[in-house]
Structures are given as structure tokens and as C-alpha cells.
Amino acid sequence: MTWRARWLGVLRTPVGASAAALLGAVLLLAVLAPVLWGARAEAMDTAQILRPASGAHWAGTDGLGRDIFARVLVATGTSVRLALAATALAVAAGLVLGTAPLLLGVRLGRLVTAVVHIAVAFPGILLALSFAVVFGAGARGAVLAIGFAGAPSFARLTQTLTAAVANRDFVAAARIAGVGRVRVLLRHVLPNVGEPLVVNATIGAGGALLAFAGLSFLGLGVQPPGYDWGRLLGEGLNGIYLNPAAALIPGAAVVVAGLAFNMFGEAVAKGLGVPTGGTFRSLGRRAEPAPAAVAPAPSDVLLNVEELRVSFPGKDGPVTPVRGVSLTVRRGETVGIVGESGSGKSLTALAIAQLIEQPGRVGARRLDFLGADLLTAGPRTLRRLLGTSLAMVFQDPATSFNPTRRIGTQLAEVAREHLGAGRRAAHERAVDRLQAVHIPAARRRARQFPHEFSGGMRQRAMIGMGLMGSPQLIIADEPTTALDVTVQQRVLRLLAELRAAEGVAILLISHDIGVIEQVCDRVLVMYAGRIVEDLPAAELRSAARHPYTRALLAAVPDLATDRDRPLPVIPGRPADPAAPPPGCAFAPRCPLADDHCLTEDPALVSDDAGRRVACWHADRYSPPSAFALHTNTHGAYLCAEQSEAVVTAGPEHEA
């Protein structure tokens, strides 16, 4: 649904329609009243001083014989104008403070956040009063006071909204494409938080109107001869026993106008599903310093990772979901990472692409890409390297693009940022890249928005975006999981084609060992934040030596699978990253495990052919067919005799 249709939908509801009508009337009055009744409101009549309400003067007259009702109508202009000015100031200051964590980096961002949190804890009216004293009595002082007093809540709202958007894939994609922070903010983040901000500002304007009336009532706001509802209320209150209408009518005006803004904002928020508050999550980059790189990587090694660790603060100390991953990807090679959910595959990919956010920490003995050490490289080198030579494709094609911008523009941005291309040339390259990933009618499609693309097309366009530079490595994290099977195949074929045509290396992450086997040259099997096996994909079924790899293979149905039985699953639960077992992390689920496995973690050992495996019983492997999972009515479990058979099968079965 377009935004216009959604807003029209809101206006068609009874509450939305009446709130809009009321707000429209208030705004119309604010504009027209000074013109229509300005003269009457100023006309003094010494014969009619301090008269009570009557047919001629509906709210009576004031000490100079002026018509109070006309003055209330005319004051609509001043009251609404000043309230809107204060709201605009609050939103602007809130935006600056709220986006600071995104722009200023971790430390300064944290400081600003802390200040905002403290300010939010103060009652707004107290803040406004204190600021009013600082800025001095008068309309300008009151606008500043109310504006700055409202800023902290908008700042927190902005922080919440931007943090939510900043974690979306298209922002990560823009960051990996090297788009600067300010640009990411202006182009990708703010357009996506604009709607809730406007809605909240409308609600805020109602509050500002009340606050303004309060300050003027106390003599801190509008000063004579100017007047607004607060002043009229104050003057009316002096003679409330003689003429109650003089106080009641400006009071009612404040309430009705405040309600109009509030009701309209709330109706729109409800109709559009827009949040009206929230909490904060900070953004930032890794902070852990890592030891310097040792020797230069061999030239055909594109990516060289040694002992990569990713940790997060937990309740009882740091949790380390990636615990020392070492891997290499060579030029033009397709390497797959497979493992159950939670094994640390995505975090490994994000850490390589430098996309782990605070409070996450990344450390490694080595993290080289194209011969450069990513851990010590300056921001410029990182931007250049990651922006042009590395492309990321994420799982969910629905969140990979900024929904508010045309696909072509988003692709072109990469060429403009990195290749210094002009608008036209960048657009042409975008069209060309869309053609390269088989998007039909690419020129027309480039002008469309992401929602006009199907899931598969969006995923291909995302790959196209990665191809805007000249990537040497594409990291694809579950690129086909959200797609249906035929579309999956098309995306996988495209990746294979790119590799053949452009010599791009691919690091493909999937929980589906079938997909990995089909597409990759080499397979890395991850379990509980570590690589437990590394072997050529072609040898997966014949030479897998780790019980976990074999269990994964056994859980994939093939033509020989008995369809009358439930599909086998690996018994037990994956290891908890917060409390990895002392020995081999797979031991509690492994049919081969003995006391040694439960107490000592096996190292990842390489054989002569470069295959690596981390298992104390790797030399006892037997062909995977002998490693079957048996099921009963309670689900799947590993049969004891079967595991015995595997254990006793011994090396003589290796042939």
C-alpha cells in the first residue's frame, strides 16, 4: 500500500476523520481569526469595562473594554504558531541528539545518549520552567524553553527509530558499499523514520500548546501588549467570580486545540502502526585491538582468517559465539559454511565484513583481505577495500533494499561513491548490472521501488548491487532461505555463473548441507562457534570424518530415504554459547564420545591433503551410510548399537 493510501485509510476511520476535522478547524482559525476579528479584539470601549458575558460580548470584556471572545479567537494564531515553532525546535534538536550515536561513533555517542537519558527522566514542565528562567520571559524565551525541554524525548525516539533501521540489511549493505555515515543517515535512515517522527511531532505539538499556555499564564510566556490563550486565561482568572467565561473560554480553547493535535497524532499512529516511544540501542564498531598480522598471505589467498573470535557482554561475563575460526578463501573459490542455527556462521561473515556492532567485539590473530590487514587498516582503506572488492548478500531480500528509494538509484550510489561516476554513468552501470543478474527490462526495472520486485528478483538485484564495484569476494549469508525452491535454484545458478564469468570467490553460508554440497568447492562445517571439519565438497559424503558432519548428512533426505519414517534429526540441543561444554562441544550429542571427549577439546588438525577435522575419533570414521540415525515414536535418537558399530568399525573401513 502506498503512503497516500495508508493516510487516506486513517482519515476514513471515525476517530481519524473527526480529529482531522477538528485540527483543520483550529489551523484555519489560526490563519483567519486575526484577519477577521483582529480589529474587534483591539477595539477599546471605556463604557464597557469588565462586563460579564452577554449577547454582545459572549465572553464579556476586559479591563480596557475589549471583547474577550474576539481576543480568544485571534489568540489562536499566536498560540498555535508559537507551539508549532517550539515543536519544530524540539524535533530539530531531538534529531541532532538522537542521531549523534550514529554519526559520532561509540564514545561520544554514548555520552550523548547518557545525557539524553538523564534529561528524559526530568519532568518536561520542570525543564521548561528552568529553561524559561534561563532564556528570559517573553515569547522567544518560551519557544526556546519549550523546544529544548521537548528535545530529549524526541532524541530518544530518534535514537530508537534509527537504531531499529540501522540494523536492517540495506543499511549494512550501504555501509559495506562504503557509503559515509552522514549519507547513510540522510538517505537510508531518516527517510525510514520520517513518518513516526512526524506523527510524534503532531502529538508533541498538543503538549507544546499546553506548556505554552502554562508559561504565559505564569507570566513567563507572551508579554503585553501581545497575548495568547495562556495570558487571556491568567487575566480571566483575576475576575473569575465576576465573569467566569473570561477564564473558561480561553481554557476551553487550550483544551480543544491540544486535543485536536493529540487525537490526530494518535489516530494516525494507530492507523499506520507507528511507534510512539521506545528504548535505545547503540551502534558502533568493534573495539578489541588484535595482535598485528604475521607474514604476508600467499597471493592466491583472497581471505585469510586466523583465530577469529566474536564476543558479546553477557549476564555472567562475556559470551563468545565465535571461538577461534580459521579459514582461507582462494581466488575464484566457492567455500561453503554449514552448521545448525546458532553455530556462529552469520557472526563469522559479519566479522569478516567488519559489520559487528557494539557491544560486540571482534578479535583475531589475522584477518587479511586482498593482502591488507583489516584489523589495523584505517577507515579509508577499509572503505575502499570493502566497498569495491567485497559484496554482501543477506538472507532476507525484503529488508536488503531501502524501501523508500528506487532500485537503480540504490545501485548507482555505489558507483558514485567508489568509482566517482557521474549520475548518468552510475545509472547506466546500474542498468548494466541488473542485466548481468538477469533482471528482465532492466532499464524500466531500475526505476522501480523494491516492493515492485519479487523476492527472487530483489535477491538478484542485491547481487547486482554487489557487482557495481569489481568484487573479488561475495559473502552470501543464507541467500536462498527466504525464497521458494525454483527461485532458490535460479539464485544459486547465478552465483555459479558469476564465479565462472567474473572469477569471483564466494563464501556461501547455509544451514542446508544439500545446497552447500551442490554449489561449493570446499565445505567448512561449524559447530558451537568453531570449525569442526573442512573438506572438499565432492568428498563430503565419502570422506566426512566428523560425527557432526555425518549426522548433518544423514539428516538430508535422498532418493533412498524411507518416506514412512520421520526424517532423522540430530538428538540433543546445540551447545549454549554462554556455557560451552569443557571438552568437545559436540560430545553431549555424539555417539562416539568418551571421557576424553567430554573433558578435552580436540584441535582442528590438518591432513596432508589439507582437509581439517577436530575430533578425537576422526581416524575411526566409516562411510556415512554406516552412520544412520534411528527413530522411534518419541522422535529421533542415535541407536546405541549403531554408534557402537561406528566406533568399532575402525580404520579398516576407511577404504
Ligand SMILES: Nc1ncnc2c1ncn2[C@@H]1O[C@H](COP(=O)(O)OP(=O)(O)OP(=O)(O)O)[C@@H](O)[C@H]1O
Ligand atoms: N548481537 C548479539 N548479541 C549476543 N549474542 C548474539 C548476537 N548475535 C548473535 N548472537 C548469538 O551468537 C550465536 C551465533 O549466532 P549466528 O547468527 O552467527 O548463528 P548462525 O549460525 O548464523 O545461525 P542462523 O542460521 O540462525 O543465522 C547465537 O547463539 C546467537 O544467539
